[in-house]
Amino acid sequence: MNKSKTKYVGxxxxxxxxxxxxxxxxQYTADINFPGMYHVAFLRSEISHGEIISIDLEEAKKLENVYDIFLYDDLKHISPIISKSNMKKYLPTKQHILCKKRIRYLGEPIxxxxxxxxxxxxxxxxxxxxxxxELEPIIDTINASNETKNFVHPSLKTNVILERTFSQGDIKDVNQNELISIKKIFKMGRKTxxxxxxxxxxCDINKRTNELTLYSSTQVPGIIKDAIMTYLGINGNxxxxxxxxxxxxxxxxxxxxxxxxxxxAIANKLQTPIxxxxxxxxxLLTTSQGFEEIIEAELLLDEKGNFISLNSNVYGDIGAYSIYPWTAALEPMQVAGFLQGPYKIKNFYSNVKCITSNKPPTGPYRGVGRPAAVFVIESLVDMAARKINMNPSQLRLNNIIRKNEQPYKIGSGIVWDKVGFEECLRKALSLIDYDKIKTTKKWEGVGIATYGELTGIGSKISVAPGMPLNTGSETSRLEIDSTGSISATFGIASHGQGLETTLSQVVGDHLGVTPNSIKIKQGNTSLITHGTGTYASRSAALAGGAAIKVSKKARNHILNVASFILNVPKTEIDIEDNLITQKNSNQKLSFPELSRIVYSDMQTLPIKLRKPLIFIESYDPIFGASTTATHIATVKINPETFKIKIKNYVVAEDCGKVINPMIVDGxxxxxxxxxxxxxxxxxMKYNENGQLETATLADYLIPNSLDVPEISISHLEDFLPNNIGKFKGMGEGGTIGATGAIANAVSDALKHLNIEITELPITPNKLYTLIKNKEKK
Amino acid sequence: MKTYNDNNRLKISFKLNDELLQKQVKPRQLLSDFLRFDCGMTGTHVGCEHGICGACTILFNNEPVRSCLMLAPQIDNGEITTIEGISENSTYNDLREAFKKYHALQCGYCTPGFLTTIIYLLEKKQHLSDEEIRKKLSGNICRCTGYTGIIKAVKEVMANRFKRSIND
Structure with missing residues (x-):
């Protein structure tokens, strides 16, 4: 392929x-049924913290068409789930397959x-x-961290199962008296x-071969296969x-x-589909939750608006167990990891505690750590701007890491490189015409958030700090069969991202065939030896990289074969639109013809060129691709109902080379x-008794069509990363930037009341309380 | 022993996607489960089973209803249209093409419910404003798209069908 020519990518x-x-x-998992299939339902704990004294199954077992009931003792051959970590001072938790005696969260299966x-x-x-x-539930995060008697895991003798300090520079060298301090306590509420x-x-079972097939609504089929081997002893084959x-x-x-x-385990034991x-x-009760943090943070800056120091304590509530395989480190460590954002700050200190509580385990949720981090740092920046009376956009521009200052290592150790922080910020400001829309009106406000993110991460960096699992590579196998049809297999698992389309665009360009002639196979562990799945904004960069490598390899081999068949040097041959053609002539081969000659014609080719058209390549970008976006939101608050309406929203983002603009925008x-x-x-509101107050979709509100405006999006493609496809991950950025931009817009809309938002979500109820409390004073 | 007899059956007749059917149903079975498992219409998706998310929306006597909030026997002598029936109706090709063009679906789980609500709106032959479309669709939840693509698709189909400018 001519390098400048991409027919499908873009x-x-x-x-x-x-x-x-x-x-x-x-076909979703719940749509799948098998003859003779049994159904399982779980008895779940109705309390958050306690012990099982006795369970009486007698009446339940008498019920007609109840086949079996499993308790912990029936499955105790399955060893407790332990999520390992390389991090020092990490105390892993033991999670039994069903409650053994101790109950640690509401909804835990018994x-x-x-x-x-x-x-x-x-x-x-x-x-x-x-x-x-019943035992006293451990719900409040800070209390849990100070607890000396009541522990979620008594054998650990603490609720703090991991603690780490990040430090760069020395604040003692800074004359703090001459500096302006912005110090706040921020709170991010738990999400699902x-x-x-x-x-x-x-789970289906084939009694002839004794093979099991698990259909799972999972993002990570490869990780699940490996875990089934580890915990159930069932081989991958x-x-x-x-x-x-x-x-x-x-x-x-x-x-x-x-x-x-x-x-x-039950399908295997009962030898019937389950x-x-x-x-x-x-x-709502049991899927991994996210984002629950309290963050004490202080930004020090000089009068001219130069950031000098950022100090913080992060209290991360990780729930009852350290989740497998990501561990408790996943969310809270990344709050600290990304807290400095895209700014030059010489002195950085953060202490992070990962704290157990009697709530469901937290795990990855879109953005992981960064939505909270961006909320904190971007709020501090706006608070600082108000304090020194500087335009918030100017304060950001003063401190942002510029192109010529990269690579730049921030205090947590992350290195920003080839990323357009300043450019995205400027682009977003011009998109929304920032200085013009900045308003002094009561109840109306505008907020900026800009951030840095690491995506498409290779094997040198674990996507979850300290996790001993290779998430840094992806494999692709490209096959051309006897009919000349092309398939490419991956270890990723698309669940809305459209990877069947985007990966075929990548293969199409590099092989010289139309995307719709390629079958992309994914989400099936029997098709590929290793692969983890789709998470952490990695699939386009990693699977896309593997797709490029394998397509190039296939193309080169096809050119060798065609060169022999057409009897011309391979430089004289091109592959385009599924045709292998001799340049400047009428000679051409189709893929079915090529396959017939390779597989079925015993005369044309020498034996070494008759080998099956199967190609395998892996791709590991080693490091990650830095990316950024600036979000700007405008809001209007109804002073009677305190409903917050988002009026305008712009995003300028740097996602490297765009494979499919429609999908990226989506x-x-x-x-x-x-x-x-x-x-x-x-x-997700757990009250002091450990009960969930938001256990329906009428209580846990997610945005509907009236709450989300159309977003204006601009892509910068000037900062290409060091990976093979020049792709950056972009699946999570939308969530990462929004928290800070909206919090700042709401604070700006409340400037006449001097109210600054330090807790998300900011609901009409909370806003009402904030305003009433202010009026009382 | 206070248990429910799972062997009771009621005989019902109803039209499912224009086909007349007679079935024996369990009195307590949710309509959504009945359609999915007894009738094989797995395009009706169950998202919340408490009437909020709209994923299980079907047409019952040409009105959109949550199939998770009805019991199967309630459809006796009624007419049901599911996404499978809608998909066979070429009248809605424009809507499906607009959904593709405007990327109005990602994971696709909420999509049958949205399409069902939208064809009900289209059958009323009204040309709605953006804000009205948003209001009418606010009973269906989508977690992937942020709604913009869905609104654009509906807007274009309405504009083309009802011969008015998209900028009205």
Whole structure:
């Protein structure tokens, strides 16, 4: 391929996934059924903290069409799930497959009932008599960190299971008296990823071969396959994990779940297909949650507006267990990791505590750590701007890391390189005409947030700090079969990102064929030796890189074969639009003709050119690709109802080379929608008794069509990373930038009251309380 | 023992996607489960089972309803249209093409519910403003797209069908 020519990358190729999904022909895990299949329902804890005294199954077992009931003792051969880490001072938690004695969070599974259908299984659950001893629930994060007696895991003798300090420079060398201090305590409320498809698992068993197939609504089939080997002792060639159509994930489907292992274990034990589909209540209670932090932060700057120092303490509430495989470090460490953002600050200090509580485990949620980090640093910047009476955009420009200052290592150790911080900021300012829309009106405000992000991460950096798992490479196998048809197989698992389309665009360009002639296979562990899945904004950069390498390899081999067939040097041959042609002549070969000659014609080619057209390549970018965006939001607050309406929203983002602009825009728009949720609506509220007050979608509000404006998006493609495809990840950025931009816009809208937002989400209720408290003073 | 007898059945007749059917149903079975498992219409997706998300929206006697909030016996003598019926109707090709063009779906889980609500709006032959479209669709939740593509798709289809400028 001529290097300057991309026929498909960069184009709005319509998605191949859409046809089936629009016609009701998508196949999600809950749609899958097998003859003789049994259904599982779980008895779950109705308290957050306690001990099981006794369980009486007698009446439940008597119920017609109840086949079996499993308790911890029935599955105790499965060793406790332990999420390992290389981090010092890390105390791993032990998570039993079902509650053994201790109950550590509301909704924790205690018994698995197997019945003819879900209705009967739930009838049986209502007949189980369980006696519990309630313990004082550990809910408040700060109290949990100071606790000396009441522990989520008594054997650890602390609720702080990991602590780490990041430090650069020395604040003692700075004369603090001459500096301006902005010091606040910020709070980010707990969220749930809330994909529209609840988690579901179906395990089929082939009695002839004794092979199991787990259909799972997962983002990470490869990780699940490996975990099944680790915990159930089932070899990879005896189980296939398939992620069929998956109805969104956002991180909530990127971890291992007990239900997933139990469904496989029971199918294997009872030798019959087993199905479990979470209802929304179970999903809200038990899918990994995200983002719960309290962050004490202080920004020191001089009178001219130069940032001097950033100090913080991060208290991360990780729930009851250190989640597998990401560990407790995942979210809180990355709050500190990204807190400095895109700014030059010589002195940096952050102490991070990962604290257990009697709430469900937290895991990855879109943005991981960064939505909270951006909320904090961008709020501090705006507060500083107000204090020194400087335009917030100018204060950012004064301190932002510029092109000629990169690579730049920030205090947490992250290195920013080849990233257009200043350029995105300037672009966003001009997109919204910032200085013109800046308003002195009451109840109206504008807020900026700019951030740095690391995406498409290779093997030198773990996507979760300290996690001993290779998330840094992806493999692709490209095959051309006897009919000349092309397929490319990957270890990723698309669940809304449109990777079947974008990867075929990449292969199409580099092989010289149309995207719609390529079959992309993914989300199936039997098709590829190793691959983890789709998370951490990695699939385009890593699988895209593998796609380029394997396509180039295939193309080169095809040219060798064609050169022999056409009897011309390979430099004289081109491949375009599925035709192998001799330049400046009429000689051409189709892929079916080429395949016939390779596979079925025993005379034309020498034996070494008759080898199967199978090519395998792996790609590891080693490091990650720095990326950025600036978000600017304008809001208007109704002074009677305190409803916050987002009026305008712009994003200028740097995502490297764009594969499919339509899909990139869709990811940004959708990411911002989730960021709006995080900033204005969404909070999993556990009261002091450990009960969840937001256990329905009428209580846990996510944005609807009236809450999300159309977002103006601009892409910068001037800062290309060091990876093979020049792709940067962009799946999470929308959520990352939104928290800070909206918080700042709301604070700006409340400037006449001198109220600054330090807690998200900022709901009408909270706003009302803030304003009333201010009036009292 | 206070348990429910799972063996009770009621006989119902109804039209499903223009086909007349007679079935024995369990009195307590949710309509959504009945359609998905007893009738094989798995395009009806279940997102919350408490009437908020709209993923399970179907047409019952030509009105959009949440199939998770109805019991199967309630459709006796009624007419049901699911996404499978809609997909066979070429009248809505324009809507499907607009959904592709404006990237109005990502994971696709909420899509059948949205399409069902939208064709109900289209059948009323009204040309709605952006804000009205947003209001009418606010009972369906999408977690992926941020709604913009869906609104644009509906806007274009309405403009083309009802012969008015898209900028009205």
């Amino acid at each position: 184009k709005n190729v319509l998605r191949f996934e859409d046809e089936r999904l629009l016609n009701g022909n998508g 018994a698995a009932v197997v019945a003819k259908n879900r209705y009967i299984a739930e009838d049986a659950i209502s007949l189980i008599n369980i006696e519990l001893k 990823p809330l994909s529209m498809e609840p988690r579901s698992y179906v 005896q189980i296939t994990v398939i992620a069929p159509d998956v109805g969104g994930g956002f991180g909530g489907k990127a971890s291992l779940y007990m239900e997933e292992l139990i469904v496989v 199905k479990w589909v979470s209802d929304r209540y179970e999903d 990811q940004v728009q959708g990411g911002v929608a989730q960021g709006i949720g995080a900033a204005l609506f969404e909070e």
